[in-house]
Amino acid sequence: MKSINSLVMVFVILFVSACAGTEKESTPSNAFILTADAGEDKRVKINETVFIEGRGTTSDGTALSYSWEKGSDTIATTSKFSYLPTLVGTDLLRFVVQHNDGSIISDTMKVVVTKETVTSKIPLISESLKKEYLFEINKVRAKEQDCGSKGIFSATNPVTWNNKLYKSSYEHTQDLIKSKTFSHLGSGTESDWTGYVLGKQSDFKERIETYDYSWKYIGENLGAGTVIESAEKMVQGWLKSDNHCDNLMNPNYTEVGMIMIKDESSLYTHYWTQNFGTPR
Numbered sequence: 001m002k003s004i005n006s007l008v009m010v011f012v013i014l015f016v017s018a019c020a021g022t023e024k025e026s027t028p029s030n031a032f033i034l035t036a037d038a039g040e041d042k043r044v045k046i047n048e049t050v051f052i053e054g055r056g057t058t059s060d061g062t063a064l065s066y067s068w069e070k071g072s073d074t075i076a077t078t079s080k081f082s083y084l085p086t087l088v089g090t091d092l093l094r095f096v097v098q099h100n101d102g103s104i105i106s107d108t109m110k111v112v113v114t115k116e117t118v119t120s121k122i123p124l125i126s127e128s129l130k131k132e133y134l135f136e137i138n139k140v141r142a143k144e145q146d147c148g149s150k151g152i153f154s155a156t157n158p159v160t161w162n163n164k165l166y167k168s169s170y171e172h173t174q175d176l177i178k179s180k181t182f183s184h185l186g187s188g189t190e191s192d193w194t195g196y197v198l199g200k201q202s203d204f205k206e207r208i209e210t211y212d213y214s215w216k217y218i219g220e221n222l223g224a225g226t227v228i229e230s231a232e233k234m235v236q237g238w239l240k241s242d243n244h245c246d247n248l249m250n251p252n253y254t255e256v257g258m259i260m261i262k263d264e265s266s267l268y269t270h271y272w273t274q275n276f277g278t279p280r
Contacts (some may be wrong), residue, residue: 032060042110120171159254186207231258258273
């Protein structure tokens with residue numbers, strides 16, 4: 001157990017409108033509805049086979065043909081196949097569904113190929129922990145707060161829980177621990193799940209958008225400390241920092257997700273990420 005008694009906090013806020021794009025393209029006839037679904041992105045260790053299955057449908061019940069493309073190469077002519085990646089990086093695969101009249105529609109998926117096995121599964125968070133986090137946040141939002149250089153904030157609306165914001169918080173927290181970094185930027189390594197796919201260090205906006213959160217306002221608080229083991233201590237710590245206090249009391253926010261991950265072998269032991277948002 002460490003003897004360090006430390007508290008580290010950083011803050012960021014973003015008020016911007018965002019628009020989401022789509023990877024799908026379609027050229028079907030108006031006489032029927034044609035769909036293509038390449039499935040969820042995959043993560044796999046180099047030289048290990050991953051099973052891939054696409055799904056295509058048509059509303060008129062006629063036969064469909066399928067193919068998978070990587071760049072200019074066709075790598076499969078069935079909806080299901082086994083893929084063996086041989087290079088580290090991100091492979092973009094295109095699933096093409098063709099109707100018998102020649103109309104096509106396609107969807108894409110990414111296969112993230114890593115040197116080591118990377119588990120990107122995010123555990124479910126208990127209802128009791130959600131309630132604890134929301135209680136501590138909304139307790140301070142229910143009262144007037146002096147945020148120093150940011151001014152006096154009146155009591156404001158409570159925030160509700162959002163699992164997408166929780167997932168983005170979890171991703172960044174585990175990355176901070178595994179990469180031994182402490183920043184709003186992701187590490188850009190394999191534990192920076194969003195950034196690794198993008199080939200760069202992720203920012204908090206990109207991580208939030210990874211989980212399909214369509215937002216009007218977003219903000220992030222980070223904190224860590226060897227004795228900051230409870231939500232009450234972390235929220236009170238943020239409240240004493242002008243910028244973090246600003247995020248906590250911002251009336252523009254309506255939703256939140258947050259998590260603490262404890263790691264005895266890490267520098268600060270308890271690592272916290274808190275993502276605020278307002279959906280579009």
